[in-house]
Each structure stands twice: as C-alpha cells, then as structure tokens.
Amino acid sequence: MPLPSPLLALAFALLAAAPPMPSPRDPAGYVRPFVGTKGEGNTYPGAQVPFGMVALSPDTDKKEYGTASGYEYSDPSILGFSMLHLSGTGIPDLGDILFQPTVGETCLTPGTKDFKEKGYQSRFRHDQESASPGYYSVMLDDYGVKAELTSTHRAGMLRFTYPASKESHVVLDLAHVLLHKVIWSRVRAIDAQTLQGMHLVKGWAKDRSVYFAARFSKPFKELRIFNDKKEAKYDSFKNYRFLSNAQASGADVQAVADYTTTAGEQILVKVGISPISEEAALRNLDAEMPDWGFENYVANARNVWNTELSRFEVEGTDAQKATFYTGAYHAFMAPNLYTDVDGRTRGQDHQTKTPKGYQTYTTFSLWDTYRATHPLFNLVQPDRNRDMVRSLLAAFEESADHLLPIWNFWSNETWCMPGYHAIPVIVDAWAKGMTGIDWEKALQACVASASHPTFDALADFERLGFVPFDVENESVSKTLEYAYDDACIARLARGLRKTAIAERFEKRAMAYRNLFDASLKLMRPKNSQGQWQTPFNPQEFKHLGPFTEGTTWQYTWSVAHDVPGLIRLMGGREAFTKQLDQVFKVQEKRQDAGVDDILGRIGEYWHGNEPSHHVTYLYAVAGQPWKTQALVRNLIDTQYGDQPDSLCGNDDCGQMSAWYLFSAMGFYPLCPGDDRYVLGSPALPKVSMKVGNGKSFTVRAENFSPANVYVQKTTLNGQPWTKAWLPHAALVAGGELVFTLGPKPNKAWASRHEAALGALHEKRP
C-alpha cells in the first residue's frame, strides 16, 4: 500500500483549519465534544445538529460492550465514519452506514485493534483530530487522508482529502454496526456517483432498518460491490446467470468507490438517512444538502448550535464555560428527530405514519431522562418537549402491548430498565403548563401502561402492594419506581378531577412503605408471603437481584414523590438526615463493587448512575440545605469538567449533563411531575436562561468562589426568598434569583419550615 510520506502527512495536517475560537456570540466555541469519550461517558465526538437524526461520527470499536457510542478516546484506530449514534447509553447500537476513505489495497473488514488482522481501519493521533459542534476532523495516518465531517438534521457530509494515488477508495461497509448483527442489507448504484441502500439490524433494537442515499462529488472511476466478500460481477463461466454489478443484497455487503486522486484532491460524500426508504433518504439528502458547500454546512451547523446554546448565557472562567456549554451540548443531542422532510416517520408498529402538526422524536432513555433532561426541556426546549410528549403518546397508540415507551429507539422497544417513566415525562410537562396535548387521552395511556396485565410484575405489585423478590427480579427497584410513576398518574388524575383514578394511584404511590424496614431504615426485599429477605446484606449487589444496578443504599431514597412520608418513616428529619449521612461515608473498599461503569462514588452515593441523582437534594428538603450545597458543589467540581474523561458514568442521552446544568444554576427538579425545583448552590457567578416569550431567568451568585459553597441568603427579583424550593412559575415569569454565598453554612437559611417538596398529599405553605 503506497503510504504517504510523513512529510506529506504533516503538510496535510498543517492545512487543517485551526479550531474555531469562542466569542461572546459563539458559545459553540466553548463546547468540548470529546468530553465523555474516554471511559464511561459513552459520548461521541462527531458532527450532529441539536436533536438531529444524523450523528456522523468516527467509530473506533464495534465489539466492546463498553464502547456504546462507537468511539473510545483510548483506542488507537478509526474504523470509519458512521451516520447514527447513541449518546451516552450503556448499551451499544447504531453505528449504521459506515464510510471509510482508504488508499491502496482494498480491505472489506475493519481489521483488529491489535493490527494483527489488516483492515480498512487507520491509526490516528489526537493532535491531528479536532471536534466542535457540527464539525469533526481527523488525519487517517495509514492513508494520509484527512477526513472531515459535518451534518444537517437528516444528512451528513464527509470530506476526504487524499494524497496522490491511483488507488484511492471510499469503502462503504453495510455490515458494520456497533456490537450487533446486520441481518440484511442492500445497495444499488442509481447513477455514476449515487448509491442507495439499507440495512436491517438485529440489535438492542431487535428489528431496525436504516435507509440511506449517498451522493459522491466525483463520478466513480469504478464501483465495486461485494457480497459475502465476493465481488458482484458477472463472469460467464463462474456464474450461471448474469450478476448485476450495480446492486447487491445480502448480510455482508460492501461497496467500494475507486478513484485516482491528485495530491490534496478532495472527494466529498453526502449521505441522507431515513427510517422509511431509500427514496426518502435521497429526498432528505437533496432537501438538506443541495450542494457541495462543506464549509457552509459547517457554518450552518454551528449557527444552529449557537442558537440552542444561547438559551444560556454564562459568566465564569473559560473552563467553567466549557463545562457548562458542553453539558448543554450533550443535553441537546437526544431524543433524535425521527421524521423525514416530507413529514413521514415509522411508527412503533413499523408502519409509515404522517403525524399531523408535529415532528416525531425517537431514542427515549426514559429511566434516565425523566429526572432532569425532560424537566430541562420544559424550561428551554418547550416546543421540542411537546413534540416528544406527542411522540410518546403516538408510540402508545402504536404499541402492540398497549404500553407507553420504556426505552425505545428507531421503532423498537428495548424494555430497558424498570418502571414506566414516560409517565413522569408526560406529567411533568402537564404540571409545568404544556399546552396542545389531549391530557385526558394522556391519562388513559398512563393508566393503561400502569395496569398492563403481564408487564413485569405489575399485577403482583397491585395485588400485594409491592413486587415480591421470589417471583420477579429487581423487585425493590420496581416497587419504588412504579410507586413514583403512579404518584405522577395520581397528580394528573387529580388535576383532571378523575378522583377514582387518583385514589387508585395515590394508594399505589405509597407502596414504598411496604418495603421500608424500620429496623434498618432501609428498603428491603419481601417475598410473596410478605416476609423480609433473610439474611439481607444491604451492601450486596447482584445482577438481577432486588436492586437495579445498585444496592438498597442507593435505592432507599427513591421516594422523591413523598419525601415527607419517607422522613416520617425514618423517624423524623434528624433520623432521616443521619441515615442520609451514612450514604456519603466512604466505607472500606467494597468487595462487591456493583456495576463497573458507574463511577463518581462518594461512599454509597454513585453519581455515575441515575438513582443517586436526586439524593443530595434530599438534605434541603429535610432542613439541612447546607449539606446539599456542599455536596452539589463538590460533585460539580470533581465529577464534571472539560476533558475526555470528565464524565464519571454514562451520559445517558443527556441526563448526567442535565443534572450538571440544573445544579450549576443552583436548583434541581427533585420530583418531576411536581412543578418545583429544590435549591442547591450555584457553581457559576452568573447564568441567564431564556425561558420563552422573550423572557430570561438569571441566577447570580454573589461572593462566588470555589470555597464559597454555602448559601447565606437568596433573593428573588430583589425580594428575600427563604424557601428551599422555587416554583416553575417564578422561572418562566423571568427574573433574577440571587444567591449570596459564603465559606460557612448559614444553617438558618431555608431550613426552619417543613419543606414539603415532593409530598403527594401536601398543603403548600
């Protein structure tokens, strides 16, 4: 293979555009797309517009379970660039429709990470790699090819700068997908520079088809299509029948576009994606990328990002801004647009739909994102969140099981994670005044989902008041999560004056009490005879045991819908906070460390996973807000940052980042479905947030410094504010919340009155 000389490679590297620098009107300049790409974050550095269907990004791996986004910063090579990616999930999938520019001998497989098996992959160096919102570039050292990526909503453009070679190629590998299996694929040339095709993947999503159309800027010198590694080419004597060299269908199909290139010659490929058909993919492509103006698409993508990121205006150090805007960037990646330019989408029933009046979104990591991501959207993405709620309700209508989505993407339900957390997303939107939804129908969908006769252990749950560990795995987690979601149903039903429904689900919402062992002050599994699990080791983590990805120490606190009730069960505020203190005590090194991609641990508090996310805020509800303040500021300082390894757990479609955004602003949606936010301690001198209708809500931190983590007092619009919480109405009205910070707790602030936040049956003060 004619590798370019190191000098040539250097010359190309020098030609690379300098990374764009941030400016006041260019918050995108602060974004560090590599944050979360090293270790557990599972983000990707490629090119995507906010909530875009297409996330065109390099894949460095397709085999590791831990590399769910396709890209791991520590990997030595890039396999190619594929069109779709999951942002921050714990399970790999997508990575569809991979393109890789190569020079020299044609390879049809990526090769192995140890380079023992040669392939189309190429080594790369991070100093020859850059990424910014909507743009990614890297030098592929093995080929001397510079690859640059940008994207629109439904299309991506790849620009490859080649060395001089008579053997330059673009390899399209339809057999590539992350971790899982391509069952079938199809490719066809519709002219001398356009390919169309699809593949069907049996993956985490069990039955997923992706359609594409790819236009090349230069007519193929030759196009070679391979099926089961054999070139599709008619040979009179080998083949009985004519064999088309313009198309192929099979489980292992590659197409290789061959070129002769001059030094520095650029060949561009633009690729449209659709869930409907090849034809629809071409329509998406031609609508969104009518020409070859790569730089313009880069600029457009950055403009779109700036529009979205400008919903926040941040003061602070560059590092603080980088962390904040990167958080916003990650929070705005998913759910993903799932509607073609002609308004069509594919339903959960796999049929083509044309939703009226909204765009469909997909990829709902609801167990994660109901907590802070969707509440964030209710503030700064209300229109998109409305379309997301509509998407959830449409999916219910299309569901063969008559269930709201649990964890769905690309027309498939994965049933991943316990509970039915579309409900808090829906009810939080209702609680925060979303219009344009038929709430009666929404309530019916919630009730139907929570009443499913065979889903998980719902029947046992309703009959016994808890999920018994002897008939169902993850029994305590399920009990607590059902109870939470049921509290949301009850709130909505009360709001719609459906008393019978409200009473039924208020009762179910109290199910957490049935698993609270007062002697331990911990949740504890019970069997179907109502007996406690014995012996019971509170620190034991067991896969498919009673606790999902954790132990009772994380799960005991999963009663955000009735914190006062939990406080009473614990024996009052003092006992409650004392037990809570135990969570944050760093114990001896645990034998049984739990799930290995959950880091960010402070004792039994595991910031790298969602069940812990609201726990620090419980102190504020229980009258010790200074502990919330210290812990939150500590987490922000230690578990976030602007480096590739700055995320301590899966970003989970933005939930890790949304926790940060709220917490950095000084408040957090402890209990989605309730319209209040509990106050913490802001991590920036000043943040303004656009909350719609031209209004902004500003949080200012007086005396802000790393050491001044404690709130001394707060004012709202100049008036003293003494509560531990803030109502949604205050935020959307616009205004200014000023925290005055100091190095020592002001234990008198917001700690005296009973903070009933989260209580299902409460009278607000």
Next chain:
Amino acid sequence: MPLPSPLLALAFALLAAAPPMPSPRDPAGYVRPFVGTKGEGNTYPGAQVPFGMVALSPDTDKKEYGTASGYEYSDPSILGFSMLHLSGTGIPDLGDILFQPTVGETCLTPGTKDFKEKGYQSRFRHDQESASPGYYSVMLDDYGVKAELTSTHRAGMLRFTYPASKESHVVLDLAHVLLHKVIWSRVRAIDAQTLQGMHLVKGWAKDRSVYFAARFSKPFKELRIFNDKKEAKYDSFKNYRFLSNAQASGADVQAVADYTTTAGEQILVKVGISPISEEAALRNLDAEMPDWGFENYVANARNVWNTELSRFEVEGTDAQKATFYTGAYHAFMAPNLYTDVDGRTRGQDHQTKTPKGYQTYTTFSLWDTYRATHPLFNLVQPDRNRDMVRSLLAAFEESADHLLPIWNFWSNETWCMPGYHAIPVIVDAWAKGMTGIDWEKALQACVASASHPTFDALADFERLGFVPFDVENESVSKTLEYAYDDACIARLARGLRKTAIAERFEKRAMAYRNLFDASLKLMRPKNSQGQWQTPFNPQEFKHLGPFTEGTTWQYTWSVAHDVPGLIRLMGGREAFTKQLDQVFKVQEKRQDAGVDDILGRIGEYWHGNEPSHHVTYLYAVAGQPWKTQALVRNLIDTQYGDQPDSLCGNDDCGQMSAWYLFSAMGFYPLCPGDDRYVLGSPALPKVSMKVGNGKSFTVRAENFSPANVYVQKTTLNGQPWTKAWLPHAALVAGGELVFTLGPKPNKAWASRHEAALGALHEKRP
C-alpha cells in the same frame, strides 16, 4: 394427540359440498385445477382469481427442487396453505405466509415426508380433496379438520371445520417458504383476532419481502408467538427484560392461535397480502374481503373465472372442454397483479411507486411466455397485456442495470434464461396495434437492453456476430435468442422510421447465420477465433454448455424471425424439411437425456420445453403444412389432457397451456413481433374467441374426428383461404375460419407459394 374418530372424519367428509357441475354459462366447471400437479407441470390446485396476486394453495413439499409450486400430487401430506405460488415454473419460490389448522399437541415445524419427524403436516387423500377455479378443499386426516380455500385478487380466505377439541389451533409459520430461506420475519397482534407481519426471503428472488394481515373469525383463546422455537413470553427470572407476547421479529417465527372448538365448528382466517407494508395488506384485505361470507367469495371467484374463461366458447367432448378450459385457466394465472388497492406497487428498485393509469403486474417468465402466452393476451387480454407492457417498461426505468426484465418477480430480477425476451413481448404488442404506449421510449428501452456493455455476452455478440463458446456459456442459445430479439427491435425501429437503429439490429438479427454449419445443417458453437467447436457431438447435452436445456437439434430451429433465411441456408425447402424430419425420428435411447423435467419427447422434439414449441409449425412455412397438422394433433392428443399428470413439462406461467390453446384453435404465433399466425389443424369441432369490441372470431372444423387431422381446405368468412398463415387483422375483425378436415393430407393446400412467414426482409404476397 386427540385424533378424531374415523367416523367423525367421515361425517365431516360427507358434509363437504359436492363439486360444482359445469353448465353452458359455467366454463369454470370444466376446469381441472389438478392438471399439471403430478410430475413436471408444476402447477398448483389452490384458489386464485385470474392473474391474482394471491394464489392460496396447499403445500405438500418445501424441499424438493422439482416441486416448484409447492404441491406434488404424489405426496402423502399437506404442510399447510400458503398465500403465494408460482404457476408452472421450473424453480421453486414463494409459498409465503403458511397457515395450517391442527388439533392436539402444538408443532412448529412441518415434519418430514416419511413421518419420522412429527410436525404440523397432515396426511390427506385425493378422494377427500377437490378443486375448482377459486375454490379448494381437503380433509386433513391427522386432525379431522376440513380446510377450504378461496381468494380475491389480493386476499385469501381459509375456512377450517374442526372436530370438538380443547386443543384446536391455527399455526402460522413465517419460516415457511418453498426451497429457499427466510432471512427475517415479523408478526404482531393488533387485536384479539388480527395479526400483521412480514417476512424477507432470500430465494430465487434474492431480496423479497411479503407483508400480510390476517383476521380470524373468532378471538383467540390464546395467542402464542414463537421465536427460534421459544415462546415469546415474559418470565421474570429467565428474561432480563420484559418480552412482549404480542409481537416478535426473527428468522424463525411462528404464531399459534389456540381455540376450544365444538364438533363442526368453523374458524375462518382471511389474509391480505401486499408488497408494500402490513398496513397496506390490511387495507387490501378489508377492501376485498369485508365480511366472513366464504360462500360468496367462492361464488365471486368463480364468476370472475367464468368471465375470463367465457372469452372462449368451445364445442367438443367434456374431456376436450376440460383440457381447453384448464389450458385457459392456466394461461390466465400469471403474470400476477402486483398493485395494492390504493394503487401502490413496489418497483424493481424496491421503492414504493404509484403508477398512473395502470396496474402493475409481476412474475414474467419471458423466455417462455413471449412465445404464445403474451400473443394470446394480445387477442383475449389486450387491456391486461397493455398493463403488462407498461409494467415491463416501468421496470426498465427502475432497473439499476438499465435492462428490461429478463425473468422478474416481486421486485427482483432473477436473470433466468438467455436472451432479453421482454422485447418480443413489447414488439408483438406494437405489431398487433396496442395503443397507449410511448413506442419511442419503448424502442429506447429495447435498444438499451440489447446494448448493455456487460450483460451476458452482448459485447462479444455485437463485435463478433455470435457468442463464442470459449468465453460464455450457452453461447449458441444466446446467439440465436439475441438475433431473434434483435429482429424484433429492427421491426419496431422500421415501424418508427428509425433507420439507423433498424439497420443495426437487422444486421444483428442475421447472426444466426454465423453459427450455421452447412456441412451438418445444424447450429454449431464457434470460439472467439471463429473456429467451430471440434469435436462436436450434436446430441450432447451439457449443463452450461453451448445449448440451454437442450442440444443443437432443438436449437437449430430457433430462427423464427427469418425462416426463409434458414431454409435458404439449409439448401432450400426440401433440404430444410428433410432435416426437420430428422428431429422427429425417434432415435435409440439417448445416453445423455438432457434436463430431467423435460418430457413430451418425439425424437429430438421436446414438447416439454419451450425451444421446441414453434418447430412443428416450420413445416407449414416450408410448404409441408400436412406435417405440421399431423404433429400438432398428435401433440394435443398425447401431451395434454385433464389428468394431474397431463402436462409433459413445466407449464411455465402458462406457455405450455397457451401453446395448446392456439394449436387447438388451429393456428400459432410462430414469430411474435410479426402480426401473423401460421395455420395448423384444429383439435376441436368449434371454438369462438372474443377478440374485443363485441367481436368474436370462430374457428370451425368440418369433418372433425380424431382421425381427420389433415386440412383439406380453409375458408375465411366464406371465402377460400389458401395461405399457410392468417393475419392478426383478420382475427380481431371477427369472423369465421372454417377448416375442412380429412384423414389424408391435401398436399396442394397452402403449400405451393413461398410462405415467407417469419422473414425479416419480405414482401408479403
């Protein structure tokens, strides 16, 4: 398994409706759907309306290459009833979406023919089986279930009459397909009595998806879905995540509907099919089968058949009528409707299309059907044939290879058989006055197809004037078939005054001369240096040798487009007919018998395969029409009939039957693309044929008897007719052709003048 008592089975059998009897207005009553189901005919006995998409028929086999229609009369058991079938092809495919009623233990595979492996198949007896156009019934002895079938264009209905049982089932096996492999399938319950789904088959058609929707007349007692033979059912401890029991996707999926039935209880299943989607299949179903009136659909199907069959009015014995109407029945099964009720179809490019102003047809066995089937359609199905021509031209537009169809079905090209015989279908339609086609565009499609740079050996053919055997298989067959098709292009080009095109293809049409070895008076392979193949054994048959499914003895006569030219090459009429006589001499038993599903052999004349079909008529062109007369009558008497084994070769989508229909009427389209028919000897006392515009053309045979095979004289509309051929115009004008027959040849009749029929450059007398 609780098998019903023999008495019960007998009782059910007695309940079966008596087979309908024919009446003058009920030609369907003469049809014997079992003709061709035993041995090589490869027809099926199930329920289909003329040219219907759905052909709902029992499958007795899914493994034998020779059982291409799924049904072999000699088989002992029925595996089930599937929705789509190929009529008379040599290669199996389809057999999609199989339903089988069973009683007792649930089986998910059909079992083996020797019954060593138990399965859902059931034994049956032909005396408990009946079939008529649009209706089929059989008693499934293993279950005591009577199964009855009927169909509309896009849907089928199955009526199952069960014994009393608590374990009655309907098994839907999506893994079933004839011979080939189901790559993927999907099923989902959309309510308690409706299933939807699809499967993707890698078969003879390499990438074929079939969508279905099935409504059951009775809500399921239980519905069980199996994936990889495991029931899709959530088990808390076995399954990590919830598993839907209402849907599944995979390569091996079955759904079993369970019922408790009373004795004689009928459960009906109606099934819509679509090439587009499950939703479209449901729309097709609900549009065509809105209710459960099984008897009405049977009556409707028979009415539709009677309308089509009444295009012929036949006088003769019941056996003659049975043979004739069964021939018409088989000629009207394919091509198949391939348009949904909403007007959509799937193109050759796999994209959804909405053709304007016509219905798309699929399943074009063109190498066979260009000969007599499409010429028959030009007479009695002109509107359908117009839509077929439009379908062929649309497929050209959609073709990645820019080729007219060769042998396509269900959006896939199989490239089966040499030549490009869409062209004679198109040109024959033009020659016979078809309107509504853009003939300039049609010519362009023909020229493009015949000029493809890599298809088979077209480039060599044009360069050398023949296909050389050292670079391409089937070289002589390809040369002759290209030449024939090119003659058609030349005719169309002359007609459209495209002189340059006409001259180019007139030259190519003469290519047959280049392979004619005057010393042997046979076609002989040449290599690319222009040397004859040496040694050359004219009787040798070799798979992928120079001759397709035959030897030079069959192929030498494949010059229907220039019979006078071939006569001249042979050395004149006498030498020509002498050599032709050699064909029909029964030789010693051949060592090398050729393709094993070709029977109907008279020496080297193999009626069971298409290259021979025009050969008997060559005598009439060469001045010895009495030999044509005797041979044709002999073939009709010996190679056709009303029994299951009455077809001596694959019916090939109606070509074997269309040969019969023409020949029985006393004329045959020797050279499709030319507007004349060569006269033979009618095999019935009288046939009238509706030729459109309210006109009929009647053929009457005076002195008709089995022995009177020789034409003594003919009159057309009362005037003497002395030519060996009849123009198309005479047929479509309506009128009466009277043959006077006798036991001895009248060698003076139609033998004197040079019958130039077939000549490319001729002046008509």
